[in-house]
Amino acid sequence: xxxxxxxxxxxxxxxxxxxxxxxxxxxxxxxxxxxxxxxxxxxxxxxxxxxxxxxxxxxxxxxxxxxxxxxxxxxxxxxxxxxxxxxxxxxxxxxxxxxxxxxxxxxxxxxxxxxxxxxxxxxxxxxxxxxxxxxxxxxxxxxxxxxxxxxxxxxxxxxxxxxxxxxxxxxxxxxxxxxxxxxxxxxxxxxxxxxxxxxxxxxxxxxxxxxxxxxxxxxxxxxxxxxxxxxxxxxxxxxxxxxxxxxxxxxxxxxxxxxxxxxxxxxxxxxxxxxxxxxxxxxxxxxxxxxxxxxxxxxxxxxxxxxxxxxxxxxxxxxxxxxxxxxxxxxxxxxxxxxxxxxxxxxxxxxxxxxxxxxxxxxxxxxxxxxxxxxxxxxxxxxxxxxxxxxxxxxxxxxxxxxxxxxxxxxxxxxxxxxxxxxxxxxxxxxxxxxxxxxxxxxxxxxxxxxxxxxxxxxxxxxxxxxxxxxxxxxxxxxxxxxxxxxxxxxxxxxxxxxxxxxxxxxxxxxx
Numbered sequence: 001x002x003x004x005x006x007x008x009x010x011x012x013x014x015x016x017x018x019x020x021x022x023x024x025x026x027x028x029x030x031x032x033x034x035x036x037x038x039x040x041x042x043x044x045x046x047x048x049x050x051x052x053x054x055x056x057x058x059x060x061x062x063x064x065x066x067x068x069x070x071x072x073x074x075x076x077x078x079x080x081x082x083x084x085x086x087x088x089x090x091x092x093x094x095x096x097x098x099x100x101x102x103x104x105x106x107x108x109x110x111x112x113x114x115x116x117x118x119x120x121x122x123x124x125x126x127x128x129x130x131x132x133x134x135x136x137x138x139x140x141x142x143x144x145x146x147x148x149x150x151x152x153x154x155x156x157x158x159x160x161x162x163x164x165x166x167x168x169x170x171x172x173x174x175x176x177x178x179x180x181x182x183x184x185x186x187x188x189x190x191x192x193x194x195x196x197x198x199x200x201x202x203x204x205x206x207x208x209x210x211x212x213x214x215x216x217x218x219x220x221x222x223x224x225x226x227x228x229x230x231x232x233x234x235x236x237x238x239x240x241x242x243x244x245x246x247x248x249x250x251x252x253x254x255x256x257x258x259x260x261x262x263x264x265x266x267x268x269x270x271x272x273x274x275x276x277x278x279x280x281x282x283x284x285x286x287x288x289x290x291x292x293x294x295x296x297x298x299x300x301x302x303x304x305x306x307x308x309x310x311x312x313x314x315x316x317x318x319x320x321x322x323x324x325x326x327x328x329x330x331x332x333x334x335x336x337x338x339x340x341x342x343x344x345x346x347x348x349x350x351x352x353x354x355x356x357x358x359x360x361x362x363x364x365x366x367x368x369x370x371x372x373x374x375x376x377x378x379x380x381x382x383x384x385x386x387x388x389x390x391x392x393x394x395x396x397x398x399x400x401x402x403x404x405x406x407x408x409x410x411x412x413x414x415x416x417x418x419x420x421x422x423x424x425x426x427x428x429x430x431x432x433x434x435x436x437x438x439x440x441x442x443x444x445x446x447x448x449x450x451x452x453x454x455x456x457x458x459x460x461x462x463x464x465x466x467x468x469x470x471x472x473x474x475x476x477x478x479x480x481x482x483x484x485x486x487x488x489x490x491x492x493x494x495x496x497x498x499x500x501x502x503x504x505x506x507x508x509x510x511x512x
Contacts, residue, residue: 005506007504009501010502011501012031013031016339017034019283020391026392036339037341037385038342041339043304049496051374054371054376054380057098061091061370063083067364069110070349071350072360077094078092080093080098081111087105088103090136090143092141101142102145108129109128111128112128112242113125113350118163121139123135125158127167132153133146133167146182152169154169157201157202159204164224166220168211170198170199172192174191174192175192175193189224197215200212200238211230212239213239218232243295243296244295244308245297246298246299251327253297255289255308259276259279259286260285281338284340297309305324307322307323318343320344322340325337347366348363349364351373387490389488392424392427394482395506397508399482399511400509405478407423407477408475408502409475409502410502411473412500416444419490422486425483426483438477441477471500
């Protein structure tokens with residue numbers, strides 16, 4: 001009698017999940033991951049290996065300690081602030097050396113920025129929590145301190161709402177006259193608002209200025225001093241790290257005491273939702289947020305993706321941790337798919353759409369270099385370790401054994417691809433000696449009909465130009481078990497690829 005094989009499709013979707021028990025995970029979230037490292041849930045489907053990073057400028061930002069803040073000014077133009085041991089110094093680079101623009105008299109802290117353009121050209125305002133604010137003039141490449149009001153010395157956050165510049169210092173917000181960054185005169189429309197709590201961040205969202213404090217979130221509405229009004233959004237929980245506040249996919253994400261939250265506008269005018277976006281990865285998020293108190297974040301707008309990085313000064317860059325989240329729906333946490341990063345050590349980060357309609361994303365740490373993120377296929381020459389591991393899947397009945405024969409992997413490589421694949425049976429238990437765990441096997445893209453320029457095995461004169469890479473990979477597998485998990489690894493400098501679907505062919509045995 002012929003053996004009847006069955007097929008089981010695994011569509012790679014759902015991202016990292018760690019709030020389900022093992023069997024529930026493998027039953028209810030097929031295609032999601034227990035490990036999703038350096039792979040990002042793709043808006044077009046599947047999981048894609050993240051791109052790497054390269055140096056924006058081959059020269060180190062002068063100074064010592066971490067780079068305190070960076071800002072994309074224009075395409076190929078960056079500001080960076082670093083201490084010389086005594087003072088904080090603002091530097092400017094177009095990719096070939098750092099020019100000093102301003103020496104601040106105090107050794108400042110983290111630097112935050114805000115773009116302004118009130119009709120007199122593009123400018124960037126910066127604050128560092130210790131010194132007077134400063135402004136960079138894009139047309140003249142000069143930086144000058146804003147000393148017109150002593151109360152703004154030591155401002156930690158800055159934002160531009162409507163045509164007014166707001167500076168947060170302690171529990172106070174100081175705002176300028178309309179269309180100004182340095183006119184605080186009450187006669188011209190400047191003023192002060194005391195919100196009653198230590199301010200931990202500012203963000204402009206839906207015609208409102210959101211004021212984050214440690215234990216609450218408030219909003220400011222209005223257009224001028226005549227109608228500015230502050231009202232609470234929530235008095236229950238606030239933001240503990242202003243450098244994690246980002247708008248992504250129509251919501252604001254930030255770190256709260258209980259996880260990574262979303263502030264979302266709802267259908268009701270003036271109402272907000274406050275979901276915990278990290279609920280799906282509760283275990284991973286808790287471990288990540290407990291690892292340090294230093295975080296930074298950045299948005300990759302083309303991917304509707306939020307990335308947050310933890311900074312531990314003693315860690316090597318190769319083990320530095322981060323989380324990434326791709327937003328698949330416009331509002332709410334239910335459309336978030338998560339992953340992790342490893343190998344990106346960031347103390348500060350920034351991204352911006354430039355005049356060339358290109359998105360530039362940068363980060364820096366204590367080595368003094370500014371890196372451009374999401375470019376190339378390696379981490380400044382080092383490999384990218386990408387790992388996908390599925391939950392243990394019962395497939396049909398968790399109490400019956402299945403014998404596995406074949407896996408068909410559908411993937412989309414963008415160049416050479418070599419994946420190590422492991423199958424694990426019955427929760428990889430060490431107590432059941434009757435289970436034999438199979439050896440690792442390799443899935444490789446075919447290079448026989450494709451010429452990779454610069455490849456070590458390429459031979460001019462015999463390679464075919466314009467060929468297509470394989471997208472379907474068949475592999476024979478062995479072993480049997482009641483549950484099965486798949487682990488796929490890529491530790492290389494190969495280009496990005498996308499895991500689309502895997503199909504397992506198996507036979508279900510009789511119940512014993």
